[in-house]
Amino acid sequence: MRAIRATAAALTAALLPALLSGCGLGATEKKSVADKDSLVIGVKEDQPALGVKRPDGTYEGFDVDVATYVAGKLGVPKGNLTFKTTNSSVREEALAKGTVDMIVATYSITAKRKMKVTFAGPYYVAHQDTFVRADATAVKDVRDLKGKRICEVTGSNSWRRVIEERKVDAKPVTVNTYGACMDALAAGRLDAVSTDDLILAGFATGRPGRMINAPFTDEKYGVGLKKGDLRGCEEVNRAITDMYQDGTAQRLLAKWFGKSGLKLTTSVPQFEGCT
Amino acid sequence: MTMSPAPPAAPAPPAPEPPEPADVARHRSGRLRTFVRGRWLKTIPGRIRAHVVLCLAALVALLAVLTVAIGNARDSVQTIGHDAGPQVVATGTLYFALSDMDAQVANILLIGREHDLGIGYDETLRVYEKRRAEADAAAVQAAQLAGRDPALKRTVQEVLDGLGKYERLVGQAMQLDVQSDHAPGETPTQVVDAYRQATDLMKLQLLPKAYNITLDTGSHVRQSYETKRSAVLTGRAWVALTGLVVLLLLIATQLYLVRTFRRVLNPALVLATLATIVLTAVGAGLLTAHAGHIRKAKDDGFASILQLSRARAISHSAFADESRYLLDPGRADTYEQTYLDKSLSVIYPDLGDKPVNLENYYAGLEQKVAAYKPGDKAVPFLGFFGDEARTTDKGREADALAKTLAAYRTVQRNDARMRQLASAGNRAGAVDLRMGRTSNAIRDFDAYDAALYALTTVHQDAFDKAIEDADGGLRGWNAVPATGAAVIALLILAGVRPRLAEFR
Numbered sequence: 037m038r039a040i041r042a043t044a045a046a047l048t049a050a051l052l053p054a055l056l057s058g059c060g061l062g063a064t065e066k067k068s069v070a071d072k073d074s075l076v077i078g079v080k081e082d083q084p085a086l087g088v089k090r091p092d093g094t095y096e097g098f099d100v101d102v103a104t105y106v107a108g109k110l111g112v113p114k115g116n117l118t119f120k121t122t123n124s125s126v127r128e129e130a131l132a133k134g135t136v137d138m139i140v141a142t143y144s145i146t147a148k149r150k151m152k153v154t155f156a157g158p159y160y161v162a163h164q165d166t167f168v169r170a171d172a173t174a175v176k177d178v179r180d181l182k183g184k185r186i187c188e189v190t191g192s193n194s195w196r197r198v199i200e201e202r203k204v205d206a207k208p209v210t211v212n213t214y215g216a217c218m219d220a221l222a223a224g225r226l227d228a229v230s231t232d233d234l235i236l237a238g239f240a241t242g243r244p245g246r247m248i249n250a251p252f253t254d255e256k257y258g259v260g261l262k263k264g265d266l267r268g269c270e271e272v273n274r275a276i277t278d279m280y281q282d283g284t285a286q287r288l289l290a291k292w293f294g295k296s297g298l299k300l301t302t303s304v305p306q307f308e309g310c311t
Numbered sequence: 312m313t314m315s316p317a318p319p320a321a322p323a324p325p326a327p328e329p330p331e332p333a334d335v336a337r338h339r340s341g342r343l344r345t346f347v348r349g350r351w352l353k354t355i356p357g358r359i360r361a362h363v364v365l366c367l368a369a370l371v372a373l374l375a376v377l378t379v380a381i382g383n384a385r386d387s388v389q390t391i392g393h394d395a396g397p398q399v400v401a402t403g404t405l406y407f408a409l410s411d412m413d414a415q416v417a418n419i420l421l422i423g424r425e426h427d428l429g430i431g432y433d434e435t436l437r438v439y440e441k442r443r444a445e446a447d448a449a450a451v452q453a454a455q456l457a458g459r460d461p462a463l464k465r466t467v468q469e470v471l472d473g474l475g476k477y478e479r480l481v482g483q484a485m486q487l488d489v490q491s492d493h494a495p496g497e498t499p500t501q502v503v504d505a506y507r508q509a510t511d512l513m514k515l516q517l518l519p520k521a522y523n524i525t526l527d528t529g530s531h532v533r534q535s536y537e538t539k540r541s542a543v544l545t546g547r548a549w550v551a552l553t554g555l556v557v558l559l560l561l562i563a564t565q566l567y568l569v570r571t572f573r574r575v576l577n578p579a580l581v582l583a584t585l586a587t588i589v590l591t592a593v594g595a596g597l598l599t600a601h602a603g604h605i606r607k608a609k610d611d612g613f614a615s616i617l618q619l620s621r622a623r624a625i626s627h628s629a630f631a632d633e634s635r636y637l638l639d640p641g642r643a644d645t646y647e648q649t650y651l652d653k654s655l656s657v658i659y660p661d662l663g664d665k666p667v668n669l670e671n672y673y674a675g676l677e678q679k680v681a682a683y684k685p686g687d688k689a690v691p692f693l694g695f696f697g698d699e700a701r702t703t704d705k706g707r708e709a710d711a712l713a714k715t716l717a718a719y720r721t722v723q724r725n726d727a728r729m730r731q732l733a734s735a736g737n738r739a740g741a742v743d744l745r746m747g748r749t750s751n752a753i754r755d756f757d758a759y760d761a762a763l764y765a766l767t768t769v770h771q772d773a774f775d776k777a778i779e780d781a782d783g784g785l786r787g788w789n790a791v792p793a794t795g796a797a798v799i800a801l802l803i804l805a806g807v808r809p810r811l812a813e814f815r
Contacts, residue, residue, distance in 0.1 A: 306519030
């Protein structure tokens with residue numbers, strides 16, 4: 037009897053930790069956005085039609101709608117979403133620290149960023165394009181910007197893509213924001229604004245002028261997730277596939293960019309793959 | 312045998328009541344009453360039996376967890392090694408075949424009436440047809456994998472529908488091309504316009520979907536790998552745990568017998584104990600080794616093969632962008648940019664602060680990639696081959712990677728020369744160079760392709776080896792757990808039988 041009791045005691049002592057570790061072993065995959073009940077989503081606050089903070093503190097735009105749709109597919113209702121302004125310079129840090137769970141903010145997938153961030157998507161492939169005054173009919177592609185004054189926005193690389201990468205001899209004129217570029221273009225202080233077509237389309241809506249529709253780069257707008265969240269990334273990719281298959285993507289693109297004169301791609305983009 | 316029960320440990324068990332053989336019926340009802348009251352536990356044989364029952368129950372539990380864990384191990388090797396894994400790799404062919412179909416069309420339209428340029432008109436058409444057949448075969452694999460996943464099924468269907476439309480558009484472009492009877496590199500606008508429709512459909516709709524099919528099915532395999540692997544490891548923990556329980560119960564039984572009967576060793580029970588240790592250790596060891604094989608098959612095999620097959624498809628597509636660059640001067644800038652983007656996804660050398668353009672890319676390749684020796688810890692480039700380099704150790708894989716990188720640099724040097732001629736206005740010279748009349752451009756690309764294929768083979772072999780090891784480890788484990796448990800059970804019974812016999 038004593039032997040049995042002793043054995044039972046020894047067993048309990050041996051069993052408990054083993055049982056606990058057994059349960060722990062069942063969940064080797066790390067915490068994922070796919071498991072959360074509420075999400076903090078990083079967006080831009082100053083990009084018309086993509087991510088804009090309204091005076092009442094809420095956000096609107098294509099990125100906001102995409103994020104809301106994707107979160108819905110992950111099982112997080114609109115009421116449990118918190119949008120947060122996340123500027124370009126702090127995006128990697130915000131994901132690593134966990135101050136945001138997901139970033140949907142014209143966040144281009146690049147080889148360098150992929151070292152620090154796991155990207156789902158892209159949910160849209162934007163292209164660098166050029167916006168000119170309506171009467172500038174001679175500008176048909178990026179080479180026609182030779183000798184023209186183009187906008188150099190502080191902190192943006194778009195002007196480099198024209199002058200340094202395409203080697204087009206245009207003259208950069210420094211302006212603070214793309215909104216100010218548009219004003220300068222209308223006032224004749226500039227000849228062209230060249231950057232991602234979706235960003236241009238957002239600023240162009242309601243302004244006179246012409247999109248030249250001569251795209252020359254691919255900007256893959258991805259959904260930024262914490263590095264290593266492969267399961268979350270795969271779930272987000274499925275959500276994006278659904279978004280294109282059920283017509284939501286087409287509807288959202290038309291809603292935000294339909295009036296800009298931009299040629300929109302309404303077929304699902306080629307995903308980057310979760311790494 | 313002398314009956315010599317040990318002096319009872321407190322509380323003293325009452326001596327066994329002598330049975331009354333005269334009245335069998337009363338005897339039976341008495342037994343039942345004894346059992347229900349739990350008085351049988353107060354007898355020595357009752358306690359021995361209780362020990363035996365506990366030991367056997369724990370043994371059955373050990374057998375059960377071992378069987379479940381080995382079942383999970385079998386499932387995992389089946390999924391990754393035999394069913395979904397190879398099928399996912401096969402769907403990768405879809406992207407490659409589609410992309411290469413469009414490349415062949417670009418070449419045909421570029422060479423025009425000069426049917427001997429490049430690999431020749433007839434051979435180009437033959438390759439086109441071959442890729443068409445490969446695309447169909449890969450689509451069948453994808454449709455099978457899609458199973459009950461409606462979104463995936465729909466994607467596969469959309470690719471097949473789109474392929475029909477693509478072929479119609481290509482047919483129109485080819486017809487216009489034949490009618491125009493043009494010189495190489497002087498494709499008329501209406502042919503280029505017709506081709507643009509076809510290639511846009513391919514680039515914007517078919518290829519992304521084909522790529523996503525492999526990614527999505529691959530992610531299912533990855534998830535099932537994670538689940539199965541953690542099930543195998545959890546199973547291992549349970550095997551160790553239940554093995555320990557059996558062990559402790561066997562020891563307890565022996566201690567009880569030692570105290571009760573003053574016998575130091577019970578050979579059968581000692582054997583049973585040793586057998587339990589062996590069965591548990593070998594079972595847990597098998598599961599550990601299995602998890603290792605599966606990890607190797609997935610990381611070093613499956614994942615690498617998929618990555619390299621993407622690198623191959625994208626390289627072919629970039630090579631075709633050279634033809635498109637020459638074919639469609641109106642979009643030359645775009646095709647140059649997509650060529651650069653694709654090249655960057657294959658190898659992205661560290662360019663520092665220099666602008667990311669082709670000129671700096673070529674220079675970066677010569678500086679960073681040429682200086683790199685596979686096996687070095689610091690890898691000065693990103694992209695598919697960067698990922699590959701970071702997991703490469705010295706040996707056969709490193710040699711294959713070194714050859715691939717060298718061949719890739721040669722391909723890029725040809726590209727630089729071709730673009731130099733084109734941007735200097737010598738289109739005919741650029742076409743001749745690209746089509747291999749004045750260079751080894753096509754042969755160099757084929758050499759690169761062969762080197763990349765050899766590198767993929769290294770991973771395929773690693774995959775096959777790991778799966779073979781996993782299969783080999785599990786072979787025979789249908790019978791081992793049950794036989795082992797039966798032997799242990801028999802040894803336990805053999806060990807206590809003489810002790811029980813003393814009470815008859």
